[in-house]
Amino acid sequence: MTRFLSRPAVVAALAATLSACSESPSPTPVGAGADWANYLGHPSSNQYSLLDQIDTENVHLLEMAWAYDTGEVSEYQSNNLIVDGVLYTATPNRKMTALNAATGEHLWTFNPDETNLHAGGMHQGGGRQRGFIHWEDGENGRIFTTKGPWLYSLDAETGELVPAFGEGGWLHIGDRIDWEGRPNVGLNSGGYVYEGMLVFGVRVAEDVPGAVIALDARTGERVWIFHTLPRPGEFGSETWPEGYLERTGGASDWSGIAMDMERGIVYSSTETAGPDFYGGDRYGENLFANSIIALDARNGERLWHFQFVHHDLWDMDNPTPATLLTVRREGEWVDIVAQGTKMGLLYVFDRVTGEPLWPIEERPAPASELPDMQAWPTQPYPTWPPPLMRQEYTLDDVSNISPEARQLTTDLITQSGTYGSFPPPSLEQKIKFPGYDGGMEWGGSAADPDGILYVNINEIPWFYQLIPTRRPDGTPLPRGERYYRSMCASCHGLDGSGDPGGGFPAVTDTGERYSREQAMTLLVQGGARMPPFDQVPEDVLNAILDHLFGEETVAEEDPEDEYVPPYAFRGFQRWLDHEGYPAIKPPWGTLNAVDLNTGDIKWTVPLGEYEELTARGIPQTGTENYGGPVVTAGGVLFIGATADEKFRAFDKETGETLWEADLPFGGNATPSTYMADGKQYVAISAGGGKSNRPVGGMLVAFALPDEAANDADNGE
Numbered sequence: 001m002t003r004f005l006s007r008p009a010v011v012a013a014l015a016a017t018l019s020a021c022s023e024s025p026s027p028t029p030v031g032a033g034a035d036w037a038n039y040l041g042h043p044s045s046n047q048y049s050l051l052d053q054i055d056t057e058n059v060h061l062l063e064m065a066w067a068y069d070t071g072e073v074s075e076y077q078s079n080n081l082i083v084d085g086v087l088y089t090a091t092p093n094r095k096m097t098a099l100n101a102a103t104g105e106h107l108w109t110f111n112p113d114e115t116n117l118h119a120g121g122m123h124q125g126g127g128r129q130r131g132f133i134h135w136e137d138g139e140n141g142r143i144f145t146t147k148g149p150w151l152y153s154l155d156a157e158t159g160e161l162v163p164a165f166g167e168g169g170w171l172h173i174g175d176r177i178d179w180e181g182r183p184n185v186g187l188n189s190g191g192y193v194y195e196g197m198l199v200f201g202v203r204v205a206e207d208v209p210g211a212v213i214a215l216d217a218r219t220g221e222r223v224w225i226f227h228t229l230p231r232p233g234e235f236g237s238e239t240w241p242e243g244y245l246e247r248t249g250g251a252s253d254w255s256g257i258a259m260d261m262e263r264g265i266v267y268s269s270t271e272t273a274g275p276d277f278y279g280g281d282r283y284g285e286n287l288f289a290n291s292i293i294a295l296d297a298r299n300g301e302r303l304w305h306f307q308f309v310h311h312d313l314w315d316m317d318n319p320t321p322a323t324l325l326t327v328r329r330e331g332e333w334v335d336i337v338a339q340g341t342k343m344g345l346l347y348v349f350d351r352v353t354g355e356p357l358w359p360i361e362e363r364p365a366p367a368s369e370l371p372d373m374q375a376w377p378t379q380p381y382p383t384w385p386p387p388l389m390r391q392e393y394t395l396d397d398v399s400n401i402s403p404e405a406r407q408l409t410t411d412l413i414t415q416s417g418t419y420g421s422f423p424p425p426s427l428e429q430k431i432k433f434p435g436y437d438g439g440m441e442w443g444g445s446a447a448d449p450d451g452i453l454y455v456n457i458n459e460i461p462w463f464y465q466l467i468p469t470r471r472p473d474g475t476p477l478p479r480g481e482r483y484y485r486s487m488c489a490s491c492h493g494l495d496g497s498g499d500p501g502g503g504f505p506a507v508t509d510t511g512e513r514y515s516r517e518q519a520m521t522l523l524v525q526g527g528a529r530m531p532p533f534d535q536v537p538e539d540v541l542n543a544i545l546d547h548l549f550g551e552e553t554v555a556e557e558d559p560e561d562e563y564v565p566p567y568a569f570r571g572f573q574r575w576l577d578h579e580g581y582p583a584i585k586p587p588w589g590t591l592n593a594v595d596l597n598t599g600d601i602k603w604t605v606p607l608g609e610y611e612e613l614t615a616r617g618i619p620q621t622g623t624e625n626y627g628g629p630v631v632t633a634g635g636v637l638f639i640g641a642t643a644d645e646k647f648r649a650f651d652k653e654t655g656e657t658l659w660e661a662d663l664p665f666g667g668n669a670t671p672s673t674y675m676a677d678g679k680q681y682v683a684i685s686a687g688g689g690k691s692n693r694p695v696g697g698m699l700v701a702f703a704l705p706d707e708a709a710n711d712a713d714n715g716e
Helices: 007-023 403-416 479-487 516-525 538-548 611-615 706-713
Strands: 063-069 081-083 086-090 096-100 106-110 133-136 141-147 150-155 170-172 192-194 197-202 211-216 222-227 258-260 265-269 291-296 302-307 323-329 332-340 346-350 360-364 378-382 430-432 452-458 462-464 466-468 567-569 589-595 600-606 630-632 636-639 646-651 657-662 672-676 679-688 695-703
Touching: 081 672, 086 695, 133 192, 133 197, 258 323, 291 332, 346 378, 403 430, 479 538, 516 538, 630 672, 679 706
Parallel strands: none
Antiparallel strands: 063 695, 081 086, 086 096, 096 106, 133 141, 141 150, 150 170, 192 197, 197 211, 211 222, 258 265, 265 291, 291 302, 323 332, 332 346, 360 378, 430 462, 452 589, 466 567, 589 600, 630 636, 636 646, 646 657, 672 679, 679 695
């Protein structure tokens, strides 16, 4: 366990905490008010609203108020911002659109592809965008949005570029992160503005080191940077082998930050280091990968940190921003930060000192089966709260939805073996459960002033297997195939069949869908879930295209200056039964309430339904789910997320379903709630595309009928 805080900082923090606790007043509720002006509602990332016009008594009356069709077909995951009656949304293709928040009427759209600001007018691909940033500078509102590596500052009223920012309203984020060239980095989650500084985590490819940066919100000039993958000589560099920066990158914060605005503390939650699945060249704990890092928002200096996975070989990124809330401990109020993981575990710390509220244990982890790739001998586990999902697939968990599924799962578990979240690196297939997509996911956790945290969970088994990049006799495979295995197979599969349900398309028909020039552009620019490969030499990309286009015939020896890891990941593959359902006993998706005053699980209910299974007499199973919850002062919790295209409201006290509505596509986004023209609305981006579901690009808003809204305001 590694946590560090300077002694003066500890003394000052404890004094402040003790002083606050001595009076022990009830804390003022923290959350979004009439506006939803920040990503996930509030800088604390608590996804809580102070609004209560919609409550447990009238939520069943909700009806669709308006819908807006972006006209785009891709994964639409924007957590929309609402300020002064205007709703801002990042469309599936990363246009920024402003709508009347009460009617859905279109106000303006900024299309970065039409700005023609970049060389040749070509615009880098951007992929999904979950968040963006709004800021009031004292005179005008500003929207900060991105596409690819480009960060734009827009006038919130008109959608026009703000000329004083960067190079005429835009800048290249890669110019701000201290790395060679101009790396194609980006931002897919929101950030926040603190004392005039735009603070966010930079999303990077596996060969570029990550960072959290602060830019002057008016000019775009960098104020500070924290290297989440430390440079030689910086704290944490001792946890890496010699020459580590030559063959690794990552450790970025792609899931988003949280901020304690009063204290000026940034909480960054980081991913694994790259390559995700081969760690032979980076043996060590690998700080600050897979960590929560508390930073001084004024200068970027580290206050404390904790690492959740040592030397990650399994792509166990922190999938969600941290959540800040206040709980009652031994009669006193304590400000805490909670971090959820893909393993369905909650780690809870004192927000200032980094001390865990409950002990955390280092427990033995399986050793590697590959002699040239070591696994770290232990991994940290919280002793409390209890896990929010099963921690290992056992014979008690074989599927029970049909005799065929029961037999299939029984047979395969006895063949493959199961090791929880940390199967040993091996050339043999293993079952990985919890899996790559949670546990928790990027939708975040909601928390109310009572100290209750609400989070949705996936319980889907996956496969884990490494494959060699050379033949058994040590001779090389064709050069393009080797690079495909090491750089592409983890997403698109060894055989190129992909994982459409996870957003990874098949590449077996690349030559039918693209010209070679188009395919090269896609590799360089990236798109959807694929990162850009603009830092990869052109001859390597051409070798990959030779493989994909069937033009590669001869194996070559490696040039002296080229390196390919000896192993590559087989590819992301869910374990599904013969009918396409998760090959494990339900539940497959749950919604949970955890009382962080005590650490007890308050309630757990299935989240989502397969109606065809219900019709067969099978109890509600829950579904795979992506997107997070919002909880309100009206006692209602809203969430989409599920594979059944539903939007639901739950009683936050009991978990009872109070209302549900059909969405045009899956609501794989965290919703927003706000007031406009005297009404409380709940809006969600509905784009689908997850779990092999239909894809679109609709924004849907719900509200009470006028009479019910008036009754609520009058206390009737």
